[in-house]
Amino acid sequence: MLELSYLREHKDEAIKRLSKRKLQAQTAVEDILRLDEQRRSNQAELDAVLAESNSLSKEIGQLFKEGKAQEANTLKDKTASLKEKSKELQQEQEQIRHALENLLVTLPNTPHELVKEGADAHDNEEIKVVGQKPGLAEGAKPHWELADQYGLIDFELGVKITGAGFPVYKGKGARLQRALINFFLEQNIEAGYEEYQPPHFVNEASGFGTGQLPDKEGQMYHMEKDNLYAIPTAEVPITNLFRDVIIDHEDLPIRCTAYTPCFRREAGSYGKDVRGLNRLHQFDKVEVVTVSKPEASYGILEEMVAHVGGLLEKLGLHYRILRLCGGDMGFTSAMTYDFEVWSAAQERWLEVSSVSNFETYQSNRLKLRYRGEDRKTQLCHTLNGSALALPRVLAALLENNQSAEGIRIPDVLIPYTGFEIIA
RNA sequence: GGAGAGAUGGCAGAGUGGUCGAAUGCGGUGGUCUUGAAAACCAUUGACCUUCACGGGUCCGGGGGUUCGAAUCCCUCUCUCUCCGCCA
Known part of the structure; x- marks a missing residue:
């Protein structure tokens, strides 16, 4: 499997090298990079939601310890929407990962510079x-x-x-x-x-x-x-x-x-x-x-x-x-x-x-x-x-x-x- | 094939709902001491994603569930070990 970081940083070189296999990889590489972009922004969003949810949970635990059940329960309600949001994002994340992986495994290795272009x-x-x-x-x-x-x-x-x-x-x-x-x-x-x-x-x-x-x-x-x-x-x-x-x-x-x-x-x-x-x-x-x-x-x-x-x-x-x-x-x-x-x-x-x-x-x-x-x-x-x-x-x-x-x-x-x- | 037990960091091994990414020991690395080494002592020591950075997130065999919160509870799969049977 090719490295994502390589495709990200050397997109044109990768496509050029793959063409030595008589493979037109432009579309696949671009799709991969687009999905990669999506994946990362999705994860950033997910991380933010999880971070908030984590800190709320800590607060709730603290409140219970202090016997402030009333306030704790108020916070509990707030977590419900976060939970839903994170579930959604997680599912999305998984879908993107799958799509990305499926595309990535279709790409063969990039031939070395010395390798001649050719069909067979x-x-x-x-x-x-x-x-x-x-x-x-x-x-x-x-x-x-x-x-x-x-x-x-x-x-x-x-x-x-x-x-x-x-x-x-x-x-x-x-x-x-x-x-x-x-x-x-x-x-x-x-x-x-x-x-x-x-x-x-x-x-x-x-x-x-x-x-x-x-x-x-x-x-x-x-x-x-x-x-x-x-x-x-x-x-x-x-x-x-x-x-x-x-x-x-x-x-x-x-x-x-x-x-x-x-x-x-x-x-x-x-x-x-x-x-x-x-x-x-x-x-x-x-x-x-x-x-x-x-x-x-x-x-x-x-x-x-x-x-x-x-x-x-x-x-x-x-x-x-x-x-x-x-x-x-x-x-x-x-x-x-x-x-x-x-x-x-x-x-x-x-x-x-x-x-x-x-x-x-x-x-x-x-x-x-x-x-x-x-x-x-x-x-x-x-x-x-x-x-x-x-x-x-x-x-x-x-x-x-x-x-x-x-x-x-x-x-x-x-x-x-x-x-x-x-x- | 039958019966049982278990899966936690490089290894060993604690941990049964809330500062647990995880005690402790060994190992590794750096240092103090020493002519040098050993011993002792001190410090440090997981991987991954994301970010220029600060930071944030994920991971306690895999997957799913309960819960505001799971290494810890439930379901499921896989694997490993022990005993019995069979057998090179």
Whole structure:
């Protein structure tokens, strides 16, 4: 949620930035500011009425104490009209607040200055390309065929016991997946992130805190009986660790990492996009989350991007980094870098990580603040990224490293897998 | 699943209708003392809205009600804990 004070003080800038998303926000922003104005004047009026009513009550109490019941009762009559007035104003206040809130949650985050204006993925900027496309022999296979050939993943079994999009990993496939999780976690810990194991289900308040609710309700699996949501990413439980928290400035930045399965309903996808591991309802991901001071957040974003890039390099994967344009960024993000690895047999880029700075958009909802040196509280910035999402990394590893002898395991993973080749 | 208890400031814990935003202790911060530290002593120490400021207002789990006045009484929801049952 955008900060009201920001809209108030930088109205034109906000509208201009939102236009990078191809969003015409003028009307909404003006409506918000008008409601904000109304709200404040209404509250001033309400405060005055309550102040008078409070002082009358005190007087009445005093009079009763002194045994002047007669005078007290006269004053009592006076409070009746005040009471009515305050009730009226309070109702009005609530209405205005609701209207304001409803409008405010429709506005996405304001893109950072560096973010290019654009409608969709076509306008994303390629920032960096690392490595080269591996030269594969004739007849190279896509990962789902390799997975079948070497008995690594059984998609049919997953359909049988659950449904499409829930693969069963087995044998060296399962071990490779586990090795990747451990490798990523260890690398993240080494880079200063503290490991967490959060719950895989969250309550409504948490879904709201990170912005999945109310707008993306359909994306999450919901357990109606207990009103819990299966997490679509570790971002949700981890960021919510800091909901309603005031952090001392000396403890910032806070860096967390967590491995969790992720659950996404992903309604409406089809075709080659959902083939094999390309898009799943359940997948594994190691996430990194940082809470920082506002002035430090963009430096930290660069650090996180460098760290994620380092992971892909260690795995020897050919990848590129995109800075998303306004229209392709997530609702809550101010700047996002996507990482895509080259899938050699499919001959396409696959997104394996998305690293974002949310500035105060999440912390405003979360009420996540820090106490500065001056003892004042202000909103933190939150950032997160995948480090990394497993299935597509696995897909690229299988495809890019295939040869007549089998699938070669990258050196850095061998200590974790315990084998060098899948043959 | 059954029975009971409870939800108060960073924590512990008082407070059953009127100067209670809330005693007290611990913790935190500043100071006195000390070569330094500890101890002791003194002071200070919640969040939010609004105002240039003075000030005003809101908040004792959430929501509603009674009352001139609610942390305190009533209703309701949520959550937590204890015991029993079941169970990795």
